[in-house]
Amino acid sequence: MKTSRFIAWGWIFILGLGLLLSMILDLQNGKIPMLEGQLAPGSAEAVLGTDHLGRNLALGLLSGIPALIRLVIPSLVLSLALSLISALILARNIRPKLPVLSFILLLFLLSMLGYALSWIRIFPLPLIALALGLGLLLLWLPLPGYRLRLPLPYLIQILMLAVLSIPGLLLLFSINPSSYGTLIALIGGTSWVATAQFSQRKMENYFNSTEFQNAHILGLPWHRILTVHLLPKLFILLTPQLAWLVSGFIVLEGSLGYLGIGLPAEHWGWGQMLRLGLQHPDLWWTWLFPGLCIAATTSSIFVVLKGKPGS
Amino acid sequence: MHHQQRLPSPEVFESLTKDSNLVASAPFLPIHLRSLKPVPQNWFSALPSIHFHSNNLFHRYAFGDSKQNQGLISGHFGYSLRNHLPVKPLILNAAKTTLRFAFPAFIISCIVGLVLGLVSTYLRFPVLPMFLISIIPSYVLGAFVFLAFDWGGSTLPPTVENGNIVEMIKAYSLPILTLVLVHSSLFSAHIHFWMQGETRHDYYRTALAKGLRPLHALFVHALRAILPLILTFFLHRFPLILSGTVVVEVMFGVPGFGRLAWVAVSENDQPIVLGCMLMASVLAWITVFLNGLFQSNPRNAL
Numbered sequence: 001m002k003t004s005r006f007i008a009w010g011w012i013f014i015l016g017l018g019l020l021l022s023m024i025l026d027l028q029n030g031k032i033p034m035l036e037g038q039l040a041p042g043s044a045e046a047v048l049g050t051d052h053l054g055r056n057l058a059l060g061l062l063s064g065i066p067a068l069i070r071l072v073i074p075s076l077v078l079s080l081a082l083s084l085i086s087a088l089i090l091a092r093n094i095r096p097k098l099p100v101l102s103f104i105l106l107l108f109l110l111s112m113l114g115y116a117l118s119w120i121r122i123f124p125l126p127l128i129a130l131a132l133g134l135g136l137l138l139l140w141l142p143l144p145g146y147r148l149r150l151p152l153p154y155l156i157q158i159l160m161l162a163v164l165s166i167p168g169l170l171l172l173f174s175i176n177p178s179s180y181g182t183l184i185a186l187i188g189g190t191s192w193v194a195t196a197q198f199s200q201r202k203m204e205n206y207f208n209s210t211e212f213q214n215a216h217i218l219g220l221p222w223h224r225i226l227t228v229h230l231l232p233k234l235f236i237l238l239t240p241q242l243a244w245l246v247s248g249f250i251v252l253e254g255s256l257g258y259l260g261i262g263l264p265a266e267h268w269g270w271g272q273m274l275r276l277g278l279q280h281p282d283l284w285w286t287w288l289f290p291g292l293c294i295a296a297t298t299s300s301i302f303v304v305l306k307g308k309p310g311s
Numbered sequence: 312m313h314h315q316q317r318l319p320s321p322e323v324f325e326s327l328t329k330d331s332n333l334v335a336s337a338p339f340l341p342i343h344l345r346s347l348k349p350v351p352q353n354w355f356s357a358l359p360s361i362h363f364h365s366n367n368l369f370h371r372y373a374f375g376d377s378k379q380n381q382g383l384i385s386g387h388f389g390y391s392l393r394n395h396l397p398v399k400p401l402i403l404n405a406a407k408t409t410l411r412f413a414f415p416a417f418i419i420s421c422i423v424g425l426v427l428g429l430v431s432t433y434l435r436f437p438v439l440p441m442f443l444i445s446i447i448p449s450y451v452l453g454a455f456v457f458l459a460f461d462w463g464g465s466t467l468p469p470t471v472e473n474g475n476i477v478e479m480i481k482a483y484s485l486p487i488l489t490l491v492l493v494h495s496s497l498f499s500a501h502i503h504f505w506m507q508g509e510t511r512h513d514y515y516r517t518a519l520a521k522g523l524r525p526l527h528a529l530f531v532h533a534l535r536a537i538l539p540l541i542l543t544f545f546l547h548r549f550p551l552i553l554s555g556t557v558v559v560e561v562m563f564g565v566p567g568f569g570r571l572a573w574v575a576v577s578e579n580d581q582p583i584v585l586g587c588m589l590m591a592s593v594l595a596w597i598t599v600f601l602n603g604l605f606q607s608n609p610r611n612a613l
Contacts (some may be wrong), residue, residue: 004439005430056501106552119335157489162597164595164599165550165592165596165599166592166595167550167554167588167591167595169554169557169590170557170572170587170591171588172402172556172570172577172588173572173573173580173584173588174576174584174585176411176576245546247446251448254448254450254451255448255449255450255557257559258450258561259557259558259560259561260577261573261576261577269506271450274450274451274454276560278454279456279612281457281458287458291451291454291455292449293450294448294451295447295451296448298446298447298448299443299446302442302443302446303439303443306439306442
């Protein structure tokens with residue numbers, strides 16, 4: 001076990017060095033200088049050989065590191081933020097107060113206006129708004145001045161079920177985003193449910209503990225309880241869960257690159273290199289190194305984050 | 312071959328359908344257009360028509376815009392923008408092709424994963440190698456399977472439809488092998504991990520202390536305890552037999568569901584993409600419902 005962790009940390013160190021080197025050589029956005037020899041084996045000029053356009057494969061592998069990080073880290077941050085917020089809302093049963101009629105009218109009018117003007121292009125949204133609006137109207141019409149408590153935990157649970165039933169790769173296909181922002185929003189927005197469910201259980205345990213009750217009685221403010229007491233403990237427990245999440249993001253980035261769909265035009269990653277390399281199976285250097293890089297990176301991240309075997 | 316036939320554009324269809332004689336004498340048209348009757352001219356046909364959808368493509372797809380396209384709400388998936396063929400049979404045929412190799416692969420993976428998980432727990436193998444194989448992406452595993460077993464293109468292309476079973480097994484062997492590698496490593500790793508957890512419980516130690524053989528205690532008592540977990544996990548993975556085979560189908564050239572979606576996205580054929588998405592989601596909804604039903608029993612709740 002110690003050997004595997006040592007090897008994993010070693011590979012991550014190499015990746016860090018590669019990232020520094022790619023920044024020094026200005027290899028971001030897939031700007032790789034062309035050499036004269038196409039599909040040439042390793043030489044003094046190109047250590048790992050060249051691809052079908054005459055690009056240096058070693059420099060291509062280096063340029064894949066910033067491309068991977070640019071996609072994985074923001075997606076991870078978004079996914080974690082969504083999951084922690086949802087878990088907190090579910091664990092504390094937070095239901096914010098809203099004026100009833102203004103809420104109904106705002107939701108209904110905005111969605112219908114957006115749909116009629118083609119801002120909203122998802123067809124069930126106005127129907128959901130209509131059903132929600134009519135339901136709330138029937139329930140609270142006799143008391144127009146009553147302030148409704150928005151059933152946020154219930155809505156989040158429905159959203160979780162919906163996200164669980166969406167096939168992620170097909171969703172990315174069907175939307176086919178052309179910018180990093182959309183892609184990150186889609187990846188982060190479809191991968192937070194498992195982490196949220198796990199965090200919810202851990203948060204409920206913490207809120208039922210004597211430690212939290214003592215802190216609450218002593219008058220500690222909420223932001224201090226969350227940031228100083230809850231989140232550090234939660235992150236330690238979440239680390240093995242993150243092993244699956246981060247490895248999944250790396251695999252997804254490679255899948256999109258391999259299929260040639262859903263990534264911005266300037267993105268040049270190991271998945272694309274593997275796809276182009278497999279067009280020439282005889283030329284082993286074109287497909288072997290990107291394949292090994294993907295496998296080594298997913299394994300290393302998994303081993304490092306998974307921690308002890310029993311965790 | 313029939314699916315690849317190039318048909319006239321919708322504008323040509325519209326001009327043809329104005330004349331009923333011409334429609335009847337146009338054998339190349341699809342059946343649903345051949346039986347069209349011209350719309351009678353009434354006084355209100357002179358009024359300008361009001362469309363709520365304001366040319367919203369998704370509204371048209373969902374609620375339809377004509378008699379030929381009555382929308383998803385009537386069970387009509389629309390027509391492919393590429394060859395104007397109805398989407399539903401295209402997707403159903405592709406799904407049938409996918410299920411032909413993905414379903415046997417899933418069943419084999421379940422069995423292999425269960426056996427491997429049990430055996431590795433009994434022999435006390437480390438769990439990490441299985442987890443590491445399970446997180447290697449299918450396109451890397453598939454590439455190595457392809458290069459190891461299909462060097463020089465010796466295997467048949469996986470397009471056999473009406474051949475005998477031997478030919479079919481030969482044709483789909485590489486995609487099945489890749490899927491079995493991907494799924495069974497994941498199944499066996501999880502089963503091994505859960506079984507290891509069970510062996511630390513008091514009931515297991517008591518059973519061993521009372522003289523029960525370790526094999527019996529493991530395969531009967533521990534396995535029974537983690538059975539709800541295993542079934543839930545299999546149910547979670549079940550929708551992937553349709554939507555999780557995109558990479559494998561593209562890699563091995565299987566004309567299945569995932570490849571249809573991939574080709575449709577490359578050609579911007581939105582009705583097919585939406586149809587594929589809807590079908591995969593329906594399968595996922597069914598499994599989520601079945602999972603909820605299964606866990607509604609307190610004995611199975613996790």
